[in-house]
Amino acid sequence: MKFYSVPIEHREHIGGYTLFSYRWEGPVEPGQFAMARFGRFPYTLDPLLARPLSFYDQDGEATSLLFEVRGRGTALLDQADKIEVTAPLGRGFDVNGIDGPCALLGGGIGVAPLKILGRRLEALGVPYDTFLGFADAGTAEISRDFPGARVATMDGSAGVRGTVLDAAPPLEEYAAVYACGPNPMLAAVKRAADGFCQLSVEERMGCGNGSCNACVVPVEGRGYVRSCVEGPVFEAATLAW
Amino acid sequence: MVVRTSAELAVELCGIPLRTPLIPASGTLAKEALGEARDVYGAMLPKTVTPRPRQGNPPPRVAETPAGMINSIGLQNPGIDRFLEDLDAYDLGVPLLVSVAGDTVAEFVALCGRLADDKRVSAIELNLSCPNVEHGGLTFCAGPASVAEVVAACRKTAPDKPLLAKLTNEGVLGNAVAAEEAGADGLTLINTVPALSVDPWARKALPGGLSGPAIKPVALRAVYEVSATVEIPVVGCGGVSTGTDVAEFMLAGATAVQVGTASFVREPAEILEEFAGYLEKAGSPARQLTGGLRGYQGS
Numbered sequence: 001m002k003f004y005s006v007p008i009e010h011r012e013h014i015g016g017y018t019l020f021s022y023r024w025e026g027p028v029e030p031g032q033f034a035m036a037r038f039g040r041f042p043y044t045l046d047p048l049l050a051r052p053l054s055f056y057d058q059d060g061e062a063t064s065l066l067f068e069v070r071g072r073g074t075a076l077l078d079q080a081d082k083i084e085v086t087a088p089l090g091r092g093f094d095v096n097g098i099d100g101p102c103a104l105l106g107g108g109i110g111v112a113p114l115k116i117l118g119r120r121l122e123a124l125g126v127p128y129d130t131f132l133g134f135a136d137a138g139t140a141e142i143s144r145d146f147p148g149a150r151v152a153t154m155d156g157s158a159g160v161r162g163t164v165l166d167a168a169p170p171l172e173e174y175a176a177v178y179a180c181g182p183n184p185m186l187a188a189v190k191r192a193a194d195g196f197c198q199l200s201v202e203e204r205m206g207c208g209n210g211s212c213n214a215c216v217v218p219v220e221g222r223g224y225v226r227s228c229v230e231g232p233v234f235e236a237a238t239l240a241w
Numbered sequence: 242m243v244v245r246t247s248a249e250l251a252v253e254l255c256g257i258p259l260r261t262p263l264i265p266a267s268g269t270l271a272k273e274a275l276g277e278a279r280d281v282y283g284a285m286l287p288k289t290v291t292p293r294p295r296q297g298n299p300p301p302r303v304a305e306t307p308a309g310m311i312n313s314i315g316l317q318n319p320g321i322d323r324f325l326e327d328l329d330a331y332d333l334g335v336p337l338l339v340s341v342a343g344d345t346v347a348e349f350v351a352l353c354g355r356l357a358d359d360k361r362v363s364a365i366e367l368n369l370s371c372p373n374v375e376h377g378g379l380t381f382c383a384g385p386a387s388v389a390e391v392v393a394a395c396r397k398t399a400p401d402k403p404l405l406a407k408l409t410n411e412g413v414l415g416n417a418v419a420a421e422e423a424g425a426d427g428l429t430l431i432n433t434v435p436a437l438s439v440d441p442w443a444r445k446a447l448p449g450g451l452s453g454p455a456i457k458p459v460a461l462r463a464v465y466e467v468s469a470t471v472e473i474p475v476v477g478c479g480g481v482s483t484g485t486d487v488a489e490f491m492l493a494g495a496t497a498v499q500v501g502t503a504s505f506v507r508e509p510a511e512i513l514e515e516f517a518g519y520l521e522k523a524g525s526p527a528r529q530l531t532g533g534l535r536g537y538q539g540s
């Protein structure tokens with residue numbers, strides 16, 4: 001896998017998440033991701049592997065990634081002035097032919113691909129509503145970057161108390177539903193949506209190019225498929241949850 | 242990155258000419274990633290195939306460890322029928338090796354039978370690290386008798402196809418000798434090392450196979466000791482990540498070298514380019530490196 005070195009041009013910590021950007025004009029589809037590591041092999045032996053990070057935004061000049069520090073790899077990325085990336089990877093959200101109102105649902109760090117997805121829908125003139133769920137008011141701070149979004153927190157410290165679905169009206173009202181977040185949330189969205197619904201999954205990933213077979217999800221009638229090349233966005237109906 | 246292959250890089254493995262000594266380790270190169278394999282590898286080696294499709298293990302399937310990763314994929318593959326239908330995708334104009342695994346000796350034999358007369362296949366690698374259900378789930382590598390039984394049976398079924406036995410590190414010397422005596426044409430050393438990842442917060446374990454730079458010294462030792470004992474060629478595998486890693490394995494006794502986990506974090510072409518640089522400095526073609534150590538450090 002070939003990695004490219006890029007300097008971090010802007011970094012911001014928002015409610016426990018790190019948002020940083022580098023100069024790259026794309027193209028990138030909403031829902032695609034980058035494999036990112038803090039340095040070039042062999043300087044990075046611990047951790048050895050890159051991290052899959054969702055594209056947060058792309059304005060034609062700069063590209064940004066949003067992530068949560070969860071371990072050594074993301075902690076080192078959080079401090080890096082320069083990172084190594086390979087991108088864009090994976091299949092993103094399908095917005096072709098969607099003209100009705102859309103619902104965008106994000107849970108925790110799963111809000112990441114919704115910013116760029118909203119930008120794409122706006123460009124297409126498709127109306128949408130955004131619903132974001134978090135653990136608490138601290139992590140919910142990122143919602144200030146989503147004007148008009150309705151927020152839910154599990155402890156009730158911001159927005160309505162409960163899950164992201166508690167902040168949303170019945171999903172049948174929407175022509176399309178797009179969601180990203182932890183698997184239990186995605187399974188709940190799948191149950192709540194009865195029309196066109198696409199889910200972006202998060203799985204532990206090794207390589208990002210289909211080779212290692214680690215990041216699999218169960219798909220109806222097909223066993224496990226790799227989320228890095230066949231996803232990370234899947235039609236909800238195909239997922240065997 | 243394109244590295245010009247040259248006579249200096251060429252080696253021969255079990256009578257098969259390879260234009261470079263690099264081979265992808267089984268299960269580390271998907272069809273989707275073949276682009277970066279072109280002009281780098283001396284042979285192709287797709288993921289291990291079994292008689293029937295295998296779904297593999299539920300996720301999570303990997304955990305990271307310092308300088309390595311632990312995987313527990315469970316040999317997910319489409320089964321030999323689909324595998325053979327799709328095999329042409331791996332035709333990059335270089336010899337094609339096929340890695341096989343079965344639950345029983347009879348399954349290994351059946352797989353070798355399917356490949357014995359397939360002209361697309363230059364050699365068969367027997368993945369002997371999988372459990373043998375006829376022996377209480379111990380792997381085929383559990384001991385020399387078990388290795389000899391499966392290798393001899395495959396030898397009989399595919400008399401004209403070069404057979405490589407891929408062994409785990411544990412008991413490698415005895416198993417290597419048994420494989421040679423049973424008719425193996427070569428050995429691949431080593432498979433991943435049994436390891437465990439523990440998540441202390443969730444209090445959950447992930448048993449699997451350790452790969453990556455962390456296991457390189459272990460693999461080098463296996464290649465070194467086995468190649469000094471057997472006559473058949475050894476393919477080194479385990480943590481190969483740089484051009485000098487390739488040279489180290491060859492000096493320790495390997496004829497060719499497999500690259501696996503490293504291809505997830507860098508371009509294999511970089512490894513080949515570094516190796517070509519080493520050869521130039523060393524003033525030696527690749528084929529003359531094998532077993533070329535000059536003694537012990539300090540001596």
